[in-house]
Amino acid sequence: MVFSSLLRGIRSVWTYRRVVLLFYLANLLAAFLVMYPFRAVLGKFAGWSLMGKFLAGRLDMDFFFELLKYRQEVFPALFGLLMVVAVLYWIAELFLSAGAFGVLLQGEGYSSPLFWRSAGTYFFRFVRIVLWGIPVFIAFYLIQFIEVGGQRLLFGRDPYQNVLYWGRWIRIGLQFLGFILWLMVLDYARIIAVATEERRMRVVVWQALRFVFGHFGKTFLLAFLLYAGGILVGLAYQPVSNALSAPSSVTIGLLFIVQQLYMMFRMALRVARFSSQAVLYQKMAGT
Amino acid sequence: MRKMAIFCVAYIFWGWGNLGLSAAQPVLFPEPLSQRIANYRIEVRLEPETRKLFGTETLTWHNPSNDWIHELQFHLYLNAFRNDRSTFMRESGGVSRGRRIGKDGWGYIEVTAISLSGGEDLTDRMEFIQPDDGNPDDKTVFRLPLPRPVPPRGTVVLDIQFEAKLPTPPFARSGAKEEYFFVGQWFPKIGVYENGAWNCHQYHAHSEFYADYGVYDVWITVPEENIVGATGVEVEVKKNGDGTATHYYHAEDVHDFAWTTSPEFLVYEERIQDVDVRLLLQPDHKNQARRHLEAAKVAITHFQDWYGDYPYPNLTIVDPRRGAAGSAGMEYPTLITAGTMYGLPDGIRAVEAVIIHEFGHNYWYHLLASNEFEEAWLDEGINTYTEMQILNDAYGPVGDVVDFLGIRINDLQFQRYQYIFWPDYDPIVKKAWEFYNGTSYSVNSYSKPGLVLTTLKNYLGAEKMRQIMRTYFQRWRFKHPRTADFIAVAEEVAGEDLGWFFDQALFSNKVLDYAVSAIRVRRVREPRGFDFTLSVKDTSDTAGVGAFSAQSDSQKASAAAETSRVTVSDSADTTKKPVPYENEVWVRRLGDFVFPVEIQFVFDNGDTLTEHWNGRDLWKKYRFVRPAKLEYAVIDPERKVVLDVNFTNNSMTRKKQRAGINKLSIRWLFWVQTLLDQPELLTLAQLFRF
Numbered sequence: 001m002v003f004s005s006l007l008r009g010i011r012s013v014w015t016y017r018r019v020v021l022l023f024y025l026a027n028l029l030a031a032f033l034v035m036y037p038f039r040a041v042l043g044k045f046a047g048w049s050l051m052g053k054f055l056a057g058r059l060d061m062d063f064f065f066e067l068l069k070y071r072q073e074v075f076p077a078l079f080g081l082l083m084v085v086a087v088l089y090w091i092a093e094l095f096l097s098a099g100a101f102g103v104l105l106q107g108e109g110y111s112s113p114l115f116w117r118s119a120g121t122y123f124f125r126f127v128r129i130v131l132w133g134i135p136v137f138i139a140f141y142l143i144q145f146i147e148v149g150g151q152r153l154l155f156g157r158d159p160y161q162n163v164l165y166w167g168r169w170i171r172i173g174l175q176f177l178g179f180i181l182w183l184m185v186l187d188y189a190r191i192i193a194v195a196t197e198e199r200r201m202r203v204v205v206w207q208a209l210r211f212v213f214g215h216f217g218k219t220f221l222l223a224f225l226l227y228a229g230g231i232l233v234g235l236a237y238q239p240v241s242n243a244l245s246a247p248s249s250v251t252i253g254l255l256f257i258v259q260q261l262y263m264m265f266r267m268a269l270r271v272a273r274f275s276s277q278a279v280l281y282q283k284m285a286g287t
Numbered sequence: 288m289r290k291m292a293i294f295c296v297a298y299i300f301w302g303w304g305n306l307g308l309s310a311a312q313p314v315l316f317p318e319p320l321s322q323r324i325a326n327y328r329i330e331v332r333l334e335p336e337t338r339k340l341f342g343t344e345t346l347t348w349h350n351p352s353n354d355w356i357h358e359l360q361f362h363l364y365l366n367a368f369r370n371d372r373s374t375f376m377r378e379s380g381g382v383s384r385g386r387r388i389g390k391d392g393w394g395y396i397e398v399t400a401i402s403l404s405g406g407e408d409l410t411d412r413m414e415f416i417q418p419d420d421g422n423p424d425d426k427t428v429f430r431l432p433l434p435r436p437v438p439p440r441g442t443v444v445l446d447i448q449f450e451a452k453l454p455t456p457p458f459a460r461s462g463a464k465e466e467y468f469f470v471g472q473w474f475p476k477i478g479v480y481e482n483g484a485w486n487c488h489q490y491h492a493h494s495e496f497y498a499d500y501g502v503y504d505v506w507i508t509v510p511e512e513n514i515v516g517a518t519g520v521e522v523e524v525k526k527n528g529d530g531t532a533t534h535y536y537h538a539e540d541v542h543d544f545a546w547t548t549s550p551e552f553l554v555y556e557e558r559i560q561d562v563d564v565r566l567l568l569q570p571d572h573k574n575q576a577r578r579h580l581e582a583a584k585v586a587i588t589h590f591q592d593w594y595g596d597y598p599y600p601n602l603t604i605v606d607p608r609r610g611a612a613g614s615a616g617m618e619y620p621t622l623i624t625a626g627t628m629y630g631l632p633d634g635i636r637a638v639e640a641v642i643i644h645e646f647g648h649n650y651w652y653h654l655l656a657s658n659e660f661e662e663a664w665l666d667e668g669i670n671t672y673t674e675m676q677i678l679n680d681a682y683g684p685v686g687d688v689v690d691f692l693g694i695r696i697n698d699l700q701f702q703r704y705q706y707i708f709w710p711d712y713d714p715i716v717k718k719a720w721e722f723y724n725g726t727s728y729s730v731n732s733y734s735k736p737g738l739v740l741t742t743l744k745n746y747l748g749a750e751k752m753r754q755i756m757r758t759y760f761q762r763w764r765f766k767h768p769r770t771a772d773f774i775a776v777a778e779e780v781a782g783e784d785l786g787w788f789f790d791q792a793l794f795s796n797k798v799l800d801y802a803v804s805a806i807r808v809r810r811v812r813e814p815r816g817f818d819f820t821l822s823v824k825d826t827s828d829t830a831g832v833g834a835f836s837a838q839s840d841s842q843k844a845s846a847a848a849e850t851s852r853v854t855v856s857d858s859a860d861t862t863k864k865p866v867p868y869e870n871e872v873w874v875r876r877l878g879d880f881v882f883p884v885e886i887q888f889v890f891d892n893g894d895t896l897t898e899h900w901n902g903r904d905l906w907k908k909y910r911f912v913r914p915a916k917l918e919y920a921v922i923d924p925e926r927k928v929v930l931d932v933n934f935t936n937n938s939m940t941r942k943k944q945r946a947g948i949n950k951l952s953i954r955w956l957f958w959v960q961t962l963l964d965q966p967e968l969l970t971l972a973q974l975f976r977f
Contacts, residue, residue, distance in 0.1 A: 027960050027963055027964060028960065030959075030960075030963055031956050031957075031959035031960040031963060032956065034955075034956075034959045035952055035953075035955050035956040035959060038952060038955050039948060039949075039952040039955075042948045042951055042952060043943070043948050045935065046935050046944070046947070046948065047943050047944055047945070047948055048939055048940055048943060048944065049935050049936065049937075049938050049939060049940065049944065050919055050921055050937075050938035050940060050944075051934070051935045051938070051944075051947070052940070052943075052944030052945075052946075052947040052948055053919075053940065053944045053946070053947055054947060055944075055946075055947025055948065055950060055951050056944075056946040056947040056950050057947075058695070059694075059951070061694075061695070061696050061697075061700045062700055062703070062926070062934050062935075063934070063935060065700065065703065065704040065707065066707065066933055066934060066935050067935075068704075069704075069707050069708055070933065070935070082959065082962075085959075085963075086962075086963060086966070089963050158465065158609075158610070160570065160571045160609070160629070161571040161572075161609050161628060161629035161630075162571055162629045162630075164609075164629070165628075165629045165630040168973060168974065169974075171973075172970055172971065172973065172974065175967070175970045176967060176970065179967040179970075242693065247946065247947070247950075248946070249945075249946050249949075252946055252949055252950045252953065255950070255953065256953045259953065259956075259957040259960075263957070263960050263961075263964070266961075266964050266965075267964075270964075
């Protein structure tokens with residue numbers, strides 16, 4: 001059931017390619033808002049310098065340190081901008097996900113009117129889902145402290161550094177696990193909200209929790225496979241990206257294309273996740 | 288020579304009357320290498336539970352001067368940690384090396400009795416003094432008026448009893464953490480008498496030490512299961528039958544003595560060149576033993592090959608315990624502390640850098656015992672320079688200190704990174720406690736002097752610079768060199784007056800910054816207006832092309848400006864290419880540090896011109912009439928003048944450099960896209976908390 005849901009989800013990506021495109025464009029636009037001022041700063045600082053030329057190759061650390069020194073006022077502003085854009089992006093993404101789940105659960109292919117109507121209809125419900133999801137997030141976030149407690153119990157307050165080191169890896173793993181679980185609950189809550197037209201979002205979140213943990217093997221395996229797939233493609237992307245280091249405009253253009261193809265893949269993966277989870281829910285719930 | 292002879296140890300058996308010990312005293316050096324002014328015999332017992340030391344000390348001090356000495360002055364360094372009113376604590380705000388002393392972690396040292404060897408008690412004569420800041424709460428220096436003066440070239444012998452408590456966790460180099468003890472600056476230590484006065488400074492937050500050479504015989508009593516490492520060579524270990532053991536260490540021609548003990552140390556030994564290296568490693572770091580020893584090998588071989596002989600038979604490297612980083616990265620004669628973390632990637636060469644640096648101090652601080660209180664650059668700065676050279680030679684040329692995840696950073700770049708943020712708060716030569724703050728002390732004692740000497744090396748040439756360092760080392764070993772002595776050696780070896788350089792680099796806070804401020808490329812047009820009949824071609828065939836330039840307007844405005852430089856391509860070229868271009872470049876000296884620089888002009892037909900500018904004027908304009916357009920101009924194209932605080936403004940291009948800007952921008956775009964898509968990746972950042 002998990003694999004058939006996964007396959008159906010993956011197959012649906014092409015059908016819902018416009019949804020993929022919308023997610024991608026939102027991501028690109030948001031990142032562009034942060035990139036553009038950065039590019040302007042760079043251009044002004046080094047655009048007429050040989051440093052600007054050297055940057056086409058490997059990052060020159062002398063340049064990097066000088067940028068930190070001579071444009072130090074820029075970085076807090078950039079960070080602030082990134083935070084604002086991240087919030088806006090999160091809202092936009094929630095809005096688009098409302099449209100996406102609307103068309104995915106309807107199951108008859110992409111329809112612009114249905115997408116935007118669903119986006120409008122479910123957006124505020126999804127916002128409430130996220131708000132109700134905060135306590136869930138906190139609970140899952142606390143999972144990582146199992147490691148801290150275990151460490152204290154087994155090794156006391158003065159453990160060797162290897163214990164601290166591997167403990168840190170374990171804690172990161174638990175953080176990722178908590179994050180995946182939270183995303184699963186949010187995803188299924190959104191699916192349930194659209195599928196059942198339930199308007200009480202705390203009920204929806206509760207139902208999602210019950211669904212996720214009631215069929216934990218299946219729900220987790222599905223999410224894990226998609227997540228692992230993303231990691232594998234990410235690992236494959238890195239050497240390709242690193243190989244594109246020649247200081248020529250053609251290579252830089254190629255790098256941009258590869259980067260954006262990877263980001264499109266990430267967005268396709270998101271749609272595949274939504275779709276396969278919707279299929280799994282429909283199968284399990286018999287709707 | 289060297290250690291083979293040293294190992295022909297002549298054991299002289301003799302009794303230690305007042306210490307009640309008998310032992311074999313080896314002779315490491317048949318001929319003394321130093322003046323041996325301050326000689327110590329110390330018996331110390333560690334009480335681990337209370338972190339206390341109980342010691343008796345016999346000091347034999349030889350008056351090196353022709354003065355009658357009426358009083359002695361001593362350091363009691365551990366009193367810096369006595370309370371929050373000491374000068375050290377006031378200056379540091381209670382924080383040293385990013386660490387705060389533990390709530391109940393205070394330390395101290397008390398001299399419980401002091402007497403002349405003949406038995407005359409002088410304890411009541413002790414008086415705390417504060418020669419640097421007059422802080423009455425500071426008890427890190429005391430004076431001892433003598434009942435009878437020490438005659439010129441005479442000797443005085445004192446018996447001292449003391450009790451000390453080590454701070455916890457180790458703070459500012461010294462202290463205890465659980466079973467681990469690092470014991471430095473721990474005994475009553477006499478100051479340096481020179482130039483008719485005592486040089487005995489208080490312990491400051493940003494100062495290190497200064498002392499005379501001597502012979503040390505130290506008996507250290509610790510729990511029997513403990514492993515001990517110390518300055519000098521271990522002569523004997525005697526079990527006392529009460530669960531303790533006494534380790535006897537002997538050191539000659541050293542000016543300090545530190546030791547460490549822990550039952551947890553893993554011991555690794557290796558002979559590198561003619562030095563027996565002993566590594567005392569924490570169990571956490573067992574898998575980094577090889578790294579430590581390899582780094583020691585790099586350090587020992589480079590220093591001996593480049594600068595001169597390390598005369599001692601051994602070196603001990605101590606790996607501080609977790610939670611005891613306050614004792615990491617410190618140097619003592621024949622004993623250094625390193626510092627690492629479990630899981631530190633091979634590409635982050637922090638262990639290598641610290642071992643090379645701390646071993647280097649056995650040259651620049653120990654063998655050349657400069658005054659770290661007053662001229663910290665002479666040890667830290669010179670040592671930073673040699674550390675950069677060695678790291679680059681061993682692990683370079685790119686990424687010699689960090690080569691990890693595609694990021695490559697040289698030590699030189701790290702030093703410069705610190706320097707460019709604080710280039711002008713203080714001059715380099717200044718007393719350690721008089722710097723603007725700790726960062727300025729650090730920059731002016733480590734980074735900037737390292738860059739000053741690198742700039743000098745690039746100016747004089749690597750081989751000449753190495754000769755300077757070698758000569759300085761050979762001439763001043765086992766002495767107390769001052770800044771003027773280093774400069775004198777540099778000028779002698781270089782064969783030129785370098786005052787213009789050192790005055791600016793060491794004794795002023797002048798900033799070095801050159802920039803290409805403008806480029807203008809224009810096609811040479813036919814002269815217009817009254818009196819002109821020459822054609823463009825005629826013009827380019829003569830050396831008088833400059834007569835048509837407008838540069839003189841600006842130059843006339845500045846009396847200081849030099850005459851504009853006019854370089855004309857040869858006539859054959861211009862004949863072939865009848866459309867010459869007038870290329871103008873303005874270069875500026877933005878800082879007040881004057882240094883000669885090389886300027887390179889590159890044209891779009893591949894031609895390259897190099898000019899030398901003495902940099903004395905505020906700006907200079909270059910003008911070239913050539914059949915090619917200038918592509919770019921760059922000052923110091925090889926980045927030899929590493930004191931320049933801004934390399935980015937050292938060049939200017941005629942066309943905007945979009946490719947590089949675009950590349951970095953799209954990288955940034957991609958990182959932002961990824962973070963927005965997967966914010967959970969931020970959790971990975973905690974992996975880099977080493």
